[in-house]
Amino acid sequence: MQQQPKIIDINGPVVKADSMSDYKVRDMVLVGDKNLIGEVISLEGEVATIEVYEETSGLKTGENVKGTGMPLSVTLGPGIIGNIFDGIQRPLNTIFDKSGYFIPEGIGLITIDKEKLWDVDMLIKEGDYVKGGQIFATTQETSYIKHKILVPPTVSGKVTQVKPSGSYNLEEVLAVVETEKGEKAYLKMYHTWPVRLPRPVESRMPISKPLITGQRVLDIFFPIAKGGTAALPGGFGTGKTMTQHQLAKWSDADIIVYIGCGERGNEMTEVLEEFPKLIDPRTNKPLMERTVLIANTSNMPVAAREASIYTGITIAEYYRDMGYNVAIMADSTSRWAEALREISGRLEEMPAEEGYPAYLQSRIAQFYERAGYTKALSGEEASITVIGAVSPPGGDFSEPVTENTKRFVSAFIGLDKNLAYIRHYPAVNYLTSYSAYTVMVKDYYDENISPDLIKLRNKMMELLAEDDKLNQIVQLVGEDVLPNDQRLVLEIASIVKKGFLQQNAMHEIDSYVPLEKQFRMLQTINNLYEKSYQAVKAQIGLAKVKNNELFDEVIKMKYNIKNENYEEDFKNLNDKINKYYEDLIKSNENE
């Protein structure tokens, strides 16, 4: 008989144990007298290397290691939404209730509440055939989210027993299925799934719908698509967290999974305090009714930080499988990569660039590849959108995490320290950012808003590029050498920047702007440009063409025109623009 495995070496979160030849890589184990949760990451003969997800100080060699018979997994069932978990899906509220702010080691693998009763509507009857991923029952998880209870993806067969609709807890067997092999499978309201294994889907579908965020620089200039991937790199204090919060609050996903990964504890406290108070503008329900928070701050064990990304994406996949559009925000993937580096260092692996392990690239790829627009096994169309913040040291985008992330995302929304310095927020660098989704969502914008939207967007992008070029000349020789039409470019570009790209997250009206209003704003700026250009062409001096009051009114429309019933206001503003330039050109002709 195999001897009892014992700890032979402890190096921070990396522990070695002997007599482990019966175990497999990725098995979840309980380490030491306190039963700390760990995962076998390599095996060499009898000796296993184990990554421990809890604080290992106090652990001693000679203590036992025990198997759990399964890989590191999450428990998927009702009760996830609105919850706040640590990196391995332990509910922080329950932990705080039991033991205060710090997570005591050895608290075990507690997860969602298995005793709570849920009102379940059964959708199957005896004799039915069910297949993996099928929705076999539903329960109202929050007033906004109907939880569709799924047959585990690995189970299919004939239903031999079924409970009637009623009130049940998570452990009760709702149905028994006889599989093709003649084995019995017991369907409960939850099942478990290994975090590192992507959940299967029926098929991948083309990306075509935007994730509408209410943030003008994103929705119009650099759209993120449902099922797409985006990176949000930015140096210290450029607004990554703020932007991720804005996305979590406002984007039109059904479900938000927010992973606070290695950020400072106080930043996460803000999320924990602020989010439960927020109201979703589209449903008028508390935002937490569609949100899952995963908190793994810099003061929590580093290995659990590494796991938190997988925990988050597996939860996202589970809700996708029910047919929901899920958006995942990870803040910050750099801290996650640092956790990989730290563990790799302790494993004495050969370091590659800047000390990161050689598999950094493949790990980043695996994470973003779990995004997509798909047909789920249940037959429902659904998506996972992944938005990862990246914090390159010193704001240098050529470092390995930013470089590798750039390869695997289709939208790269770079935050710029110079823009942040002049308080141009969100500090998105409009010259170097890009989104491949602009083309993919064009048809959607054409049909749902106007065929002019993307045209105007492209025109304004050209204007901003020209503005950048002209500014270089201005810096050398001053503005006076430029002809009036070029000086007008500088003036209008300034309006695009101040009146459109800058958006105040703290302002009641400006924090979130409906797409239709965004477009009306862009049209108004374009109208001002066209009419003022006619005046310039009519040889009218720039001092008159640039009517400060009118220009200011266009800049301030973001605050002064409300987010609803705005037609009249836009009409008045545009009439004012038209009249001013008609009068100006007429009086010039009469002179």
Ligand SMILES: Nc1ncnc2c1ncn2[C@@H]1O[C@H](COP(=O)(O)OP(=O)(O)OP(=O)(O)O)[C@@H](O)[C@H]1O
């Ligand atoms: N859209 C915005 N509207 C108004 N203010 C903003 C906006 N975005 C960022 N800011 C300002 O920038 C500050 C820094 O933002 P934030 O904390 O998100 O930066 P960060 O890049 O996450 O920083 P760190 O590197 O410290 O994690 C905020 O406290 C806020 O004052």
